[in-house]
Amino acid sequence: MKRVYGYIWIALLFMAGAPRxxxxxGQVEVSLDTTTIRIGEQTLFHITATVEPQQTxxxxxxxxxxxxxxxxxxxEAADTVQTPNGLWQITxxxxxxxxxxxxxxxxPMPFSFGQQSTQSEPLLLEVQTLPVDTSAPIKPIQEIWxxxxxxxxxLPWILATLVLLAAAIVIYLYIKKRxxxxxxxxxxxxxxxxxNEALTRLKELEKKQLWQNxxxxxxxxELTAIIRHYIxxxxxxxxxxxxxxxxxxxxxxSIDDRALDQLERLLKLADLVKFARLRxxxxxxxxxxxxxxxFVEQTKPKPNDQLE
Numbered sequence: 001m002k003r004v005y006g007y008i009w010i011a012l013l014f015m016a017g018a019p020r021x022x023x024x025x026g027q028v029e030v031s032l033d034t035t036t037i038r039i040g041e042q043t044l045f046h047i048t049a050t051v052e053p054q055q056t057x058x059x060x061x062x063x064x065x066x067x068x069x070x071x072x073x074x075x076e077a078a079d080t081v082q083t084p085n086g087l088w089q090i091t092x093x094x095x096x097x098x099x100x101x102x103x104x105x106x107x108p109m110p111f112s113f114g115q116q117s118t119q120s121e122p123l124l125l126e127v128q129t130l131p132v133d134t135s136a137p138i139k140p141i142q143e144i145w146x147x148x149x150x151x152x153x154x155l156p157w158i159l160a161t162l163v164l165l166a167a168a169i170v171i172y173l174y175i176k177k178r179x180x181x182x183x184x185x186x187x188x189x190x191x192x193x194x195x196n197e198a199l200t201r202l203k204e205l206e207k208k209q210l211w212q213n214x215x216x217x218x219x220x221x222e223l224t225a226i227i228r229h230y231i232x233x234x235x236x237x238x239x240x241x242x243x244x245x246x247x248x249x250x251x252x253x254s255i256d257d258r259a260l261d262q263l264e265r266l267l268k269l270a271d272l273v274k275f276a277r278l279r280x281x282x283x284x285x286x287x288x289x290x291x292x293x294x295f296v297e298q299t300k301p302k303p304n305d306q307l308e
Contacts, residue, residue: 026051026113028120030106036126039099042073043125045106048091050083051113058112062094069104070096070125080278090276101129194233195300201226202292211285219285220270227266227292234299244271259298266291 027050033043051057064072076093083089098104106123210219228239237250244267251260266288272278
């Protein structure tokens with residue numbers, strides 16, 4: 001009877017086509033790499049969302065299980081691409097498995113596009129058993145084999161210990177040699193103004209050519225760190241501890257609209273790169289550096305302000 005219900009589910013899902021959900025300007029699709037696995041085998045469960053660039057999407061929370069019998073092994077890396085019509089297509093995937101045979105349903109997933117809430121269609125996963133020869137005799141459990149450690153396995157640990165010991169000795173001798181005399185005070189180096197420090201660090205970042213060498217994520221991490229540190233020094237706003245929205249709210253009214261707009265574009269693009277795995281075009285990377293420099297130039301103290 002269970003198999004008959006499974007065939008009914010398969011027929012219904014086949015007639016419905018690939019599960020697809022539309023809400024307002026957003027669209028969500030759910031799919032499986034394969035709908036049939038054996039006990040203990042794994043497959044990928046995908047959720048693909050297509051949204052407007054400025055549209056907010058609330059993803060479902062997926063923990064350790066999908067339904068009663070399907071277990072989540074791990075979440076795979078997300079992938080984000082831009083469609084020809086200017087929309088963002090974000091795909092998240094989870095590796096799943098099951099240890100009970102039969103037909104198991106992946107339940108509907110809740111989504112929110114802005115103020116609109118909806119859910120996806122369910123999916124059906126068939127889990128098959130392994131063939132067992134019941135006529136063959138039961139074999140005893142093999143004993144645990146004890147494998148002796150080889151020099152090849154131990155040698156890296158010995159070398160690592162020697163390197164750490166040598167480094168500790170060098171650091172100790174250096175500190176002992178550089179230990180200051182009683183009453184001696186180190187020279188005080190005046191700190192650069194916030195805008196000079198930020199512009200200098202931006203130039204150094206450009207010389208690294210991170211995004212040009214495929215390190216886009218690292219580039220945006222360092223770029224936003226420079227700008228957020230500048231905001232903390234220049235405006236006394238703890239930007240490094242705040243989200244993008246909170247930072248923009250704190251600066252509202254302190255700077256002009258043009259500078260605030262450039263900062264918003266920069267930080268939101270950086271968030272997509274760092275958290276949604278967005279792959280910006282070359283022009284967007286160049287524009288981000290321009291926004292950063294322009295923001296610092298527009299918000300730095302004017303000569304008249306310094307004289308006062």
